[in-house]
Amino acid sequence: MALNYELYKVFYQVARDLSFSKAAEKLFISQSAVSQNIKNLEKELKTDLFIRSTKKVQLTEAGKILFEHIEPAFNLIENGEKSIREINSLERGEIHIGANDTISKDFLLPYLKKYHRLYPEIQIQITNRTSSTCIDLLQQNKVDLIISNLPNPKITDQMESQEIYSFNDLFIAGSEFKDLRKKEIKLKELKNYPLLMLESKTTTRRFLENALNNLNIExxxxxxxxSIDLLIEMTKIGLGIALVPEYCLNLKQENLFEIKTKEKLPARKLAVITNKDIPLSKAAEKFIELFDSKPNLTG
Structure with missing residues (x-):
């Protein structure tokens, strides 16, 4: 016998209320339709499920057995529907974000704080990897979205990129290089100083090398x-000059200064990257909407 969900739904409601009229009200159908559905189910099962009288409705032994078996299934369905409603109303759920350490600490924190205040029941998970590795996580569906530096050559046509923030990178130094504090130097002069750089696999390192290569500077x-944090700490103790995003430090607080260069590096972007073919959850959509407001960043 093919399973007819509608027949069992009517049986379940009548068995719960022991009333054809109450079941009809809750199912928004006529009482005669309820009776016909029960008759059809009894016909298919070749047994009576209810004892009908003018005063009350009772389950037969077969009806009791059937109800015991299907009640857990309908409870699961009801709980599933409730969970979906809660997720859609942001009363529960989770969001999984991929971003590198610097973006997480120095850019995302104000947004995460606001998001948690607005939707305290949503669980936030953050996986810290390089922007390049975060693309791999997105492709493997291990995160809902990533926040990445642009340009990022690993972004594919199957991904949606939404720019959310524009920033410049600064060459910074400490007191060991105080002779550069009030100078404006050419970029090619940087090779005369020790440069502190991120690892070659990072988007920031590739950005710097590409920008200098375009000017024939090696x-x-x-x-x-x-990490950027280590670059800043090493710069503070005088080990060299570093390039860092402007949003990740306060020069006065860190006792550092910006080295001015005659040639300006291109501005860069931060972007939210998502998979085009995978629908976003309501929780993820609401998080992305926060980027319409300006961040509270130091710089």
């Missing part, structure tokens, strides 16, 4: 590091 890293 430089080498005196020290390679794995």
């Amino acid at each position: 430089v080498e890293a005196a020290v390679e590091l794995g």
Whole structure:
């Protein structure tokens, strides 16, 4: 026998209320339609499911057995529908974001704070990887969205890129290089100083090398590091000059200064990257909407 969900739904409601009229009201159908559905189910099962009388409705032994088996299934369905409603109303759910350490700490924090205040029941998960590796996470559907530096050559045609912030990168130095504080130098002069750089796999490192290569300038890293925070700390103790995004530090607080250059590096962007073919959850949509407002960043 093919499973007829509608027949079982009517049976379940009548069995719960032990009333054909109450079941009809809750199912928004006529009482005669309820009776006909029960008759059809009894015909298919070749057994009576209810004892009908003018005063009350009772389950037969077969009806009790059937109700015991289908009640857990309908409870699961009701709980599933409730969960979907809660997710759509942002009363529960989760969002999984991929971003590198610097973006997470120095750019995302104000948005995460606001999001948590607006939707406290939504669980936030953040996976910290390089912008390049975050693309891999997105392709593997391990995150809902990523926040990436642009340009990012690993972004594919199957991904949607929404620019959310424009920024410049700054060459910074500490007191060891105070002779550069009030100077404006040519970019090619940087090769005369120790440069602190991120690892070659990072988008920031590739951006710098490509920008300098376009000017026929070749430089080498005196020290390679794995994070912007380490670049800043190494710069503070005088190990060299570093290039960092402007949003990730306050020069006065860090006791550093910007080295002015005659040639200006192109501005860069931060973008939200998502998969085109995978619908976003309501929680993810609401998070992306926050980027319509300006961030509270130091710089």
